[in-house]
Amino acid sequence: MMEMDCATCEAQIDAYADGELSADVAVALERALPGCPRCQQRLDEARLLRNALRQAPSPQAPADLRAAIMAALPASDDSATVAAMPRRVQPARRDTLRWAAGIVLALGAGWTAGRYLPLPIGPDATREVIDGYLRVTAGERLVEVASSDRHTVKPWFGGRVAYAPPVHDLTTDGFPLAGGRVDVIDGRKTAVLVYQRNRHVIALFLWPDAEGQSLRREVRDGFGLRRWSRAGFVFHAIADLPLSDLDRFAAALDARLDAER
C-alpha cells in the first residue's frame, strides 16, 4: 500500500477534487486525509468553490446574438444576408456568405431531417439531466401530458420533439407512467417520460443515438442516475431513489423495448 505524507497529500488535493488522480493514488490520499485537517479543509474549500461557481447564474447567449448568428439563415440572397449580418462581420468576407447560404439551405431543406440524425450529445449531459429533473419536480405539474396510456403520450410528442420516443407504461412492474413533457438538454428539445415509484418521481430523458453509450450509474447531488442505451436510444433515468431501483426500472423498460422489436 502506498503511504502518503501530508505535503504530498496537499499537492494532490486539487487533482483529487478534480477526479484526475489515478485510482491507487486516490485511495492513498483518502487514507491520508483523516490525519490531515489542512488537506481536508482545502478539499472542502475546492468543492465549495465549485458549487458556488456552478450555482451562480451563468450568462446565456442573448437573443440578439443568437439572432445575429441565425440572421443569416432566412435570407436568400447575398445582399439581404449582408444586411442581416450586423456590424460585427465584414461584408466582403466570402466565408460569411457561404456560411449563410449554406445554412439557409440546411434550414430550409434539411433542418428537420438533420434533427432526426443521431446527434451525439456531449458526454456530460449528466448535469443538464439533473437540472431537468429539478425542473420536472419543481413545477406545479409533473407532466405536460398526463396519462398512463402510451397511445396518448406517444402521439403527444409528435411535432414537439423531432423523433418518436418509445413509450411504455410499467405499472405492472411497479413504475406507473405519469405522463410526458418536453425539456431542453444541450440546446435540443428532448422527450421526458415521467414515472412514479410509490411517492417518488422518476424522470426518463431519452433521445436517439445510434452509436450507443456505455452504461453509467452514479449518485450525484443525492440523486440516482442511470444512463444506458437500448434500441437505438440513449436513456438517462434520474430519481431520488437508490440505484438498485433504477436498475429494476431499466430492466423492466428494456424488456418492453426488446419485446417490441
Place this chain on the structure above:
Amino acid sequence: MSDTARAQRFASVALPHLDAAYGFARRLTRNESEAQDVTQEAFLRAWRYFETFRGADARPWLLSIVRNTFMSQRQARGAPMADLEDADTALDTVLAGTEALARIPQTPEKALLEADARRSVMAALDTLPQTAREVLVLREIEDLSYKRIATILDVPIGTVMSRLARARAALAAEIRRRAEDG
C-alpha cells in the same frame, strides 16, 4: 461533403454550445458587447475551420476558438497582453498580501456558503487575472479535464494544475475579502 450537408452538420454540432461559448467569452472579456463580438466571430471561424474538427464533442473545440478569437481581437486593438506574458506572476501578485495560501481561515465555509457570496461569485471571479478566470471557467463550469484545458490554453498539464491551485486560492481570498468588507 456538400455545402448543405456541411452547414447542416455545423448547425447541429456547434449551435448547441452557443451558451457555453458566450459564457466563456463573457468571463474572458468581462464585457457584454465585446463578448457578443467575440462569440459571433468565433462561430464564423468555427465554420471556416469546420474540417479541422474531429471527435464527438464540439464544446472544447469551440471554447478554444473563442479564446483564440478573444486573444487576436485584443491584439488587433493593441490591448496590452502583459497579463498573459507574466501570467503566473500576475496571479502571485493577486495572492500577495492575502496570505490566502498560508493561513487557515476560521470559518472558510461560511463566507462561501452565504447566498450573497454565491450570487457575487462571478463578480469576484471577474476581479481575477485572465489566467485565473479562464482556467476556473474551463474546469469548474465547463467541467473539462486537465488534458482538454491544457490543449485549449496551449500550456503543459502541470501549468494547468498550478494555475488552477492558485486561481482557486485567489478566488477564495477574493470571496472572503468581500464577505469581510460587506
